[in-house]
Amino acid sequence: MAPITKADWIWKDGTFVKWEDAQLHLLATAVQFGTSVFEGIRCYDTPEGPAIFRLTEHLQRLVDSARTYNLDLKHDIPTLTKACVDAVSRNKLTGCYLRPVVLLGYGAAGLEADGSPTETYVPAFPWGTYLGADALQAGVAACVSSWQRAHPNTFPLMAKAAGQYLSSQLMKWEAKKNGFQEAIGLSPTGLVSEGTGMNIFLVWRGKVYTPALDGTLLPGITMDSVITLANDIGITIEPRQIPREMLYGADEIFFTGTAAEVTPVSSVDRKPIGSGKAGPITLALQKRYLDYAKGVLPDTHGWRTHVKS
Numbered sequence: 001m002a003p004i005t006k007a008d009w010i011w012k013d014g015t016f017v018k019w020e021d022a023q024l025h026l027l028a029t030a031v032q033f034g035t036s037v038f039e040g041i042r043c044y045d046t047p048e049g050p051a052i053f054r055l056t057e058h059l060q061r062l063v064d065s066a067r068t069y070n071l072d073l074k075h076d077i078p079t080l081t082k083a084c085v086d087a088v089s090r091n092k093l094t095g096c097y098l099r100p101v102v103l104l105g106y107g108a109a110g111l112e113a114d115g116s117p118t119e120t121y122v123p124a125f126p127w128g129t130y131l132g133a134d135a136l137q138a139g140v141a142a143c144v145s146s147w148q149r150a151h152p153n154t155f156p157l158m159a160k161a162a163g164q165y166l167s168s169q170l171m172k173w174e175a176k177k178n179g180f181q182e183a184i185g186l187s188p189t190g191l192v193s194e195g196t197g198m199n200i201f202l203v204w205r206g207k208v209y210t211p212a213l214d215g216t217l218l219p220g221i222t223m224d225s226v227i228t229l230a231n232d233i234g235i236t237i238e239p240r241q242i243p244r245e246m247l248y249g250a251d252e253i254f255f256t257g258t259a260a261e262v263t264p265v266s267s268v269d270r271k272p273i274g275s276g277k278a279g280p281i282t283l284a285l286q287k288r289y290l291d292y293a294k295g296v297l298p299d300t301h302g303w304r305t306h307v308k309s
């Protein structure tokens with residue numbers, strides 16, 4: 001996995017600080033207890049210059065995550081929008097990744113963190129294909145994880161909170177150790193939930209399904225984009241309950257996520273999916289998604305926020 005490629009500046013609560021100066025104390029509440037919510041957003045290099053994909057929806061989810069975790073986020077969506085646009089242009093980036101973070105800093109010793117300030121950062125930095133250079137074409141080998149996703153009303157999984165990613169890390173570590181590239185998590189009732197940082201779709205006898213929002217998965221913005229773009233070309237995607245064994249009999253499977261984009265799954269638990277190569281529906285939706293994000297298709301849904309260089 002590629003290390004972070006540093007940029008020069010990070011937006012912090014209304015000003016820019018040098019990349020190296022965006023530091024936290026060891027005893028910040030976010031470090032001790034994981035109290036940090038964040039977003040992962042891609043900016044694509046389009047023919048009209050850099051354009052951040054679905055920025056408003058990502059920032060709305062950040063606001064919702066902060067509200068869920070009682071973080072006193074002091075910036076509204078227009079302010080955060082400008083912060084993201086400025087973070088790209090100030091760092092002279094084109095295609096890149098943004099990772100806005102709202103966290104509790106240093107102050108309180110215990111869980112009742114009133115004494116810790118809420119700090120907001122917007123880093124932007126270059127980032128290529130998440131699951132490896134040829135993952136978008138060749139697909140990835142996935143396994144069903146021995147770790148389950150959390151039960152609803154334990155962790156609020158519609159929020160994107162750093163501490164919740166301990167579970168994703170366990171899944172990912174186990175998968176890699178056993179020779180897989182990705183893991184698929186099951187819900188506490190044993191139904192298919194999602195990947196470590198991505199949603200999952202499957203094509204089953206000509207129909208496309210994705211797990212219904214059941215409190216065990218993040219409602220992905222890429223998931224929403226893919227459902228909308230599929231609908232535009234007459235493919236209906238139905239959210240439903242998906243038993244594990246549907247994975248093994250699927251004609252096609254793919255992951256969606258801001259980082260993963262639309263990545264085919266070539267096998268699950270070493271059983272090839274379909275022909276073991278990316279299937280036609282996966283490739284059609286992947287192309288439509290990337291063409292839209294990269295500015296090849298017109299912005300009919302108003303999803304691109306342009307950055308003036």
Ligand SMILES: Cc1ncc(COP(=O)(O)O)c(C=O)c1O
Nearest residue numbers: 197198199218220221222257258
């Ligand atoms: C656990 C999890 N599920 C799904 C997703 C996909 O969400 P999105 O498409 O909004 O990036 C992500 C990525 O943010 C994630 O971390």
